[in-house]
């Protein structure tokens with residue numbers, strides 16, 4: 044039997060990167076207690092951490108049919124003359140390559156997000172100017188093309204606009220950004236909802252009396268969001284506040300609370316001005332009209348400050364309810380001239396507390412909402428409970444690369460990705476500190492190590 048002695052740290056690195064270890068020999072501590080059984084395939088770092096914590100820093104591995112090391116794709120790792128060194132280097136190279144590939148992917152996505160966002164903003168600015176000039180008419184094709192690009196990007200990248208800076212001060216800028224964000228967030232929620240719940244909801248609706256779920260007047264209840272419907276819904280989300288362009292800016296930018304008369308004028312942006320603009324442009328799609336008209340409608344009986352008040356919550360279609368959640372989320376997480384931005388995680392929690400348990404059907408939308416926006420976007424910065432800052436490389440988990448120590452000092456060495464969704468890691472403080480807000484890499488640029496700066500860029 045050919046035995047090689049491998050450092051426990053190398054093995055932890057191997058397993059962290061998705062590799063597997065089988066020692067092929069039983070491993071004991073100094074007191075003779077069995078730590079690792081020879082035939083167990085080790086795929087998680089937990090047993091290795093146990094070994095390390097017992098004071099064993101090198102372990103024998105039988106490099107033949109009894110044991111060995113395999114990479115994440117199940118390929119055996121070669122053992123040359125200087126076995127441990129070779130294994131260590133191979134593992135390091137593979138993990139480094141993997142980190143670089145992930146960082147590169149995020150950098151490309153971020154560039155694309157910035158480009159798509161800027162282009163959409165420029166187009167919408169042009170459209171709104173046109174509406175102001177003509178009293179309502181605009182280039183519908185330009186808006187459609189813009190929304191198609193946002194739609195395609197969001198579906199492909201899981202709402203990657205989420206971590207773009209949201210420093211919006213004037214109302215003009217706010218309206219462009221807000222429309223794009225509501226379009227992106229609404230589309231992401233819709234997609235999540237469609238993928239996760241549409242089958243369940245259809246079964247649930249089948250138990251409702253026909254008078255509740257059929258087409259009633261101009262309100263369509265949820266049946267199914269077909270692929271051809273999704274783009275119209277995204278277009279509706281993009282245009283939901285179009286009527287605001289005809290509301291006096293001094294009211295929209297007012298720092299203090301609105302008078303009852305001013306509030307009446309603002310309300311008109313949806314069921315009055317918004318609907319009129321759609322009509323002027325022959326946009327008579329039911330989805331788009333319902334979104335524009337009812338996106339401030341009630342989500343449960345007795346909800347305050349909702350308008351217009353001619354619909355019960357059950358008569359507000361689910362896709363409109365999605366728009367309302369996306370609208371509240373974006374408004375609360377954006378910085379305005381009269382208020383600071385709120386922490387996105389806190390906003391998700393507030394929205395959930397506000398609407399959970401109010402209406403059975405609403406639960407499905409809320410879950411889709413939390414699943415799509417309550418994640419940590421790749422390329423954002425989070426704080427861990429250890430006090431360290433980390434760069435998110437995958438939103439599921441999330442999987443992060445820590446880059447500071449617990450005192451906020453930049454780490455000299457490249458760290459290996461940590462899965463914060465792993466319960467064992469969480470016991471060691473490797474979990475998101477939800478009290479602290481997400482940051483963008485630009486906000487903490489000076490703290491980033493050189494290898495991250497190279498990907499983040501400063502443009």
Ligand SMILES: [Fe+2]
Pocket residue numbers: 283284312313338339
């Ligand atoms: Fe609105």
Ligand SMILES: [Fe+2]
Pocket residue numbers: 221225283284370
């Ligand atoms: Fe809005």
